[in-house]
Amino acid sequence: MPKRDRSVMDQAHKEIKRKIVTLQARPGERLDDISLAEELGLSRTPVREALFRLSSEGLVNVGPRGGFTVRPLDLVDIAELFEAHIVVARAIARLLATRATEDNIEELARANAEVNEAIKAGSPAAISAANAHLHRLEALHARNEHLRSLAWPIHDQGQRLAYLSFGGDAGLAADLAAHFRRTCRDHDEMLAAVRDHDPDAAEQIAARHVHLFRNRIVEFLQARTVDDVSLAGELPAAPLTPSHNS
Structure with a gap:
């Protein structure tokens, strides 16, 4: 991934993670990549990459059709x-x-x-x-x-x-x-x-x-x-x- 693209993805990752750990994005809540991209002023691609990264870190669940939700707390x-x-x-x-x-x-x-x-x-x-x-x-x-x-x-x-x-x-x-x-x-x-x-x-x-x-x-x-x-x-x-x- 080019350095600039990595930087943008890191920015998206940081902002979405902050929302999750401070419960602005509630456990079980659906994360819409299009809405998040608009909110963060970024394109959809780095936002989706950030969501997949957060999935690998255990904070986001990825559905069978590619949808994203905040991992619940049970x-x-x-x-x-x-x-x-x-x-x-x-x-x-x-x-x-x-x-x-x-x-x-x-x-x-x-x-x-x-x-x-x-x-x-x-x-x-x-x-x-x-x-x-x-x-x-x-x-x-x-x-x-x-x-x-x-x-x-x-x-x-x-x-x-x-x-x-x-x-x-x-x-x-x-x-x-x-x-x-x-x-x-x-x-x-x-x-x-x-x-x-x-x-x-x-x-x-x-x-x-x-x-x-x-x-x-x-x-x-x-x-x-x-x-x-x-x-x-x-x-x-x-x-x-x-x-x-x-």
Whole structure:
């Protein structure tokens, strides 16, 4: 793909992804490539390419006739997401602690500071985006392409869940102070473990951090009705509940 065409497709990808992770495009909503092209001021081709790319990243479903919809959020899918998340996060943490260079660590420290600033600013969109960026960097600097390709779609879905559970377009939820204190503690301790090149500590922190996020999602879903959440997916008979090891 020529450089200019790639740039236009990247622009379309960025804008559509932002709509999805901030729930401007709701789970299960149809994505019309013609309407999106008009809205973004782009031709239809890069928009369709962006939608196919988002499909490969797990945020968009492609129908048998080529139609596009935002991937729904259902409780079975969320449960499976966290099963994958904890396995991948632990592996990445071990490799990161072993392989991160000083430059990598400084980049992670800057990303960690951005999360802290976003929390102070109180924007669900900024917090979820900064947090996802930090964890994508961890996957990148673990330097295993197979793990990175697994981790980044998990963090894309996690960004959407985080935005929803942090309050979404209604503004920051009132019950998050303790959650964010623990989040910042985990991030700081992970950075210290990576600086110390301690894979055992890094793995333990990563597992704890996934459980923290999982429990936030569980609490959020249990406190709201299905109509309030609008997941646009099928619900299983049994509710998602925290594990005894959380």
